[in-house]
Amino acid sequence: MIVNNSVSAPWSKEEFTKQLLALGKYYHIHHPYNKALNSGLLNQQQIQEWVANRFYYQIMIPIKDAAIISNCPDREVRRQWIHRIIDHDGTKNDEGGIEAWVQLGLACGLSRDAITSLTKVLPGVKFAVDAYVNFCKSSPWQEAVCASLTELFAPEIHKERLSNWPEHYPWIDQKGLQYFRNRLAEVPRDVDFALYNTLEYFKTRAAQERAIEIVLFKCQVLWSLSDQMYLSQLSGSK
Ligand code: AHQ
Numbered sequence: 001m002i003v004n005n006s007v008s009a010p011w012s013k014e015e016f017t018k019q020l021l022a023l024g025k026y027y028h029i030h031h032p033y034n035k036a037l038n039s040g041l042l043n044q045q046q047i048q049e050w051v052a053n054r055f056y057y058q059i060m061i062p063i064k065d066a067a068i069i070s071n072c073p074d075r076e077v078r079r080q081w082i083h084r085i086i087d088h089d090g091t092k093n094d095e096g097g098i099e100a101w102v103q104l105g106l107a108c109g110l111s112r113d114a115i116t117s118l119t120k121v122l123p124g125v126k127f128a129v130d131a132y133v134n135f136c137k138s139s140p141w142q143e144a145v146c147a148s149l150t151e152l153f154a155p156e157i158h159k160e161r162l163s164n165w166p167e168h169y170p171w172i173d174q175k176g177l178q179y180f181r182n183r184l185a186e187v188p189r190d191v192d193f194a195l196y197n198t199l200e201y202f203k204t205r206a207a208q209e210r211a212i213e214i215v216l217f218k219c220q221v222l223w224s225l226s227d228q229m230y231l232s233q234l235s236g237s238k
Contacts, residue, residue, distance in 0.1 A: 011208050017195070023150075026220070027153040027157075028226050031230070033226040037050060038157075038160045038161060038165075038168075046233050048105070053120060053225065055121075057125075058088065059088075059098055060133050062098075065088075065136075069085075071137075077141070080193050081193075097179060107173040107175065109171075123228075125229070142198070146194070146198045146202070146214045148190065149191065150219055152195070155188075158181075
């Protein structure tokens with residue numbers, strides 16, 4: 001870091017991108033609970049609990065994306081971001097990601113009501129997801145866009161599920177894994193747009209380091225979802 005007048009020079013876009021990618025070591029793919037899940041160590045009830053808890057995260061994604069849009073005066077950005085809501089809420093021709101997540105739950109042996117009633121959602125899961133949604137509601141839209149960049153690391157975790165679950169959990173109808181296949185197709189477009197806006201907006205070194213803090217915060221949101229389920233399933237608390 002070349003320090004002049006005690007202010008660090010901004011990173012180049014390449015260096016800024018490298019710094020963002022270095023946060024991958026905090027991504028929830030490395031959480032012991034996720035490792036257990038993707039290496040076949042969970043039983044049917046534990047997987048059902050994971051699906052039912054993650055459903056709360058899934059239904060809140062379009063809510064936080066609508067918050068980003070409501071905070072964004074830039075029509076072009078809104079035109080790009082609106083598809084994220086449609087990807088999850090669906091249209092009359094495509095049921096979308098929230099319904100695909102329900103299909104995952106049904107394939108794991110849950111009833112639709114057991115998923116959509118949210119009765120299985122752990123308090124700590126709700127608190128962590130709500131922290132993300134409230135961050136997106138109360139922050140400048142560019143900061144909330146930046147927070148979505150944990151998806152830089154998402155393709156790997158979706159691929160891991162698609163390759164491991166059929167072997168480890170043959171009782172799950174593979175049609176139920178369609179959500180993960182859909183995300184593999186959607187993530188590159190989402191990440192490209194979020195990364196472009198992040199590299200453009202966070203200009204000074206201090207702002208760039210703020211962006212690092214934001215993505216780290218989002219990594220911690222995802223990490224704490226796994227913490228909650230790990231604790232609940234290890235301690236056997238109901
Ligand atoms: O299915 C996921 C998804 O649609 C999104 C949107 C994005 C955002 O806007 O914050 N983040 C995200 C994520 C999804 N799946 C998670 C998973 O582990 O299945 C990962 C998560 C992310 O990496 O932020």
